[in-house]
Amino acid sequence: xxxxxxxxxxxxxxxxxxxxxxxxxxxxxxxxxxxxxxxxxxxxxxxxxxxxxxxxxxxxxxxxxxxxxxxxxxxxxxxxxxxxxxxxxxxxxxxxxxxxxxxxxxxxxxxx
Amino acid sequence: xxxxxxxxxxxxxxxxxxxxxxxxxxxxxxxxxxxxxxxxxxxxxxxxxxxxxxxxxxxxxxxxxxxxxxxxxxxxxxxxxxxxxxxxxxxxxxxxxxxxxxxxxxxxxxx
Numbered sequence: 001x002x003x004x005x006x007x008x009x010x011x012x013x014x015x016x017x018x019x020x021x022x023x024x025x026x027x028x029x030x031x032x033x034x035x036x037x038x039x040x041x042x043x044x045x046x047x048x049x050x051x052x053x054x055x056x057x058x059x060x061x062x063x064x065x066x067x068x069x070x071x072x073x074x075x076x077x078x079x080x081x082x083x084x085x086x087x088x089x090x091x092x093x094x095x096x097x098x099x100x101x102x103x104x105x106x107x108x109x110x111x112x
Numbered sequence: 113x114x115x116x117x118x119x120x121x122x123x124x125x126x127x128x129x130x131x132x133x134x135x136x137x138x139x140x141x142x143x144x145x146x147x148x149x150x151x152x153x154x155x156x157x158x159x160x161x162x163x164x165x166x167x168x169x170x171x172x173x174x175x176x177x178x179x180x181x182x183x184x185x186x187x188x189x190x191x192x193x194x195x196x197x198x199x200x201x202x203x204x205x206x207x208x209x210x211x212x213x214x215x216x217x218x219x220x221x222x223x
Contacts, residue, residue, distance in 0.1 A: 031210065042202060042214035043155070050210075087155065091209070099168045100145070100212070102155035 002026045004103035006088050011109045012078055020073045020106045022088030030093040034062050034073045037105065038084045046073065046086075075108075083110045114139065116205050116215035124221045130191040133218045137184050137205030143167075144186040145212065146178060149200040158201075161186050190220075198222045 003025045012018040024032070031050040035043035049055055049064035049071060061074040073086055085105040092099050117136045125131050137144050146158040157170040161180035178188040184205075190197055198221050204212040 033212075035214075042216050045211050045213070048210045089155075099157060099160070099170075101157060102147075104154035 002090065002092060002101040004088055004090060004101060006086075006103045006106045008104065009107045009109070011111060012075075014078055014080060014110055014112050016078050017074065017076050018078060018108065020075070020086050020088075020108065022071045022073070022103060024069050024071075024088070024090050024103075026069075026090050026092055026101070028092040029066060029090060031091040032062075032064055032071050033087075033089040033091070033100065034060075034071075035087040035089065035102075036084050037087060043087055078110050080110050080112070083108060116203060116213050118201075118203050118215040118218050120218060121216065122219050122221075124223065125193050126223050127193055127195060129193050130189065131193060131220060132187055132189045133201055133203075133220075135186045135188075135203030135205075135215060137186070137203075138207070138213055141205035141207045141213075142184050143206045144180060144184065145204045145206070146186070146188050147202045147204065148172070149202055149217070150198075155202070158188065193222045195222050 006022045033048050034046040037043040047062035054063045059076045064071045085107045087105045088103040089100050119134045143162045145160040147155045149155045160168045164180045175191045180186045200217045200219050202217045203215045206212045
């Protein structure tokens, strides 16, 4: 089965750095996604990791360790508009087809 | 390039009724996935269609079904609606395996 854990809520200060962790236990693994979802809106793609290491994209970076079943999303120079839910999702290639399982999401509040 | 569109955006139904939701993927995308999102359960995978074939299915009862047409547009149907089916239903399309583009969703309320 699939189990994805991430903190439910986090609070950080504008201009600071925040790290959102995600751990997963899955029977198969073929990539990990991070999505951002503002309240009342659809999720938008942030990053995709399939190999171990750090992927940097502007203020956002994502890290993956497949041996540890662990990923984190790093947000630098936080802005008020970064207040949103951040969803970790794992793709499982069981059966030869692609299936994505999402965590419950981490609600990040950025305060002045 | 137009994004993923979903219709209707909002829907109110009563228990026992059935509902059909529609999703038009980004032009050229052949894979369409459907998700149910509720505050307590988060995003849960319903099914994925590729070239008119259901490739994968989540753990939902048979009341939830879907199909995909030759132009890649997809519909999902929920029969015999229950109160617990109230949720945001999201559709996502993809061209490659490394990114999904989500539509705005259909918010279904079952009374």
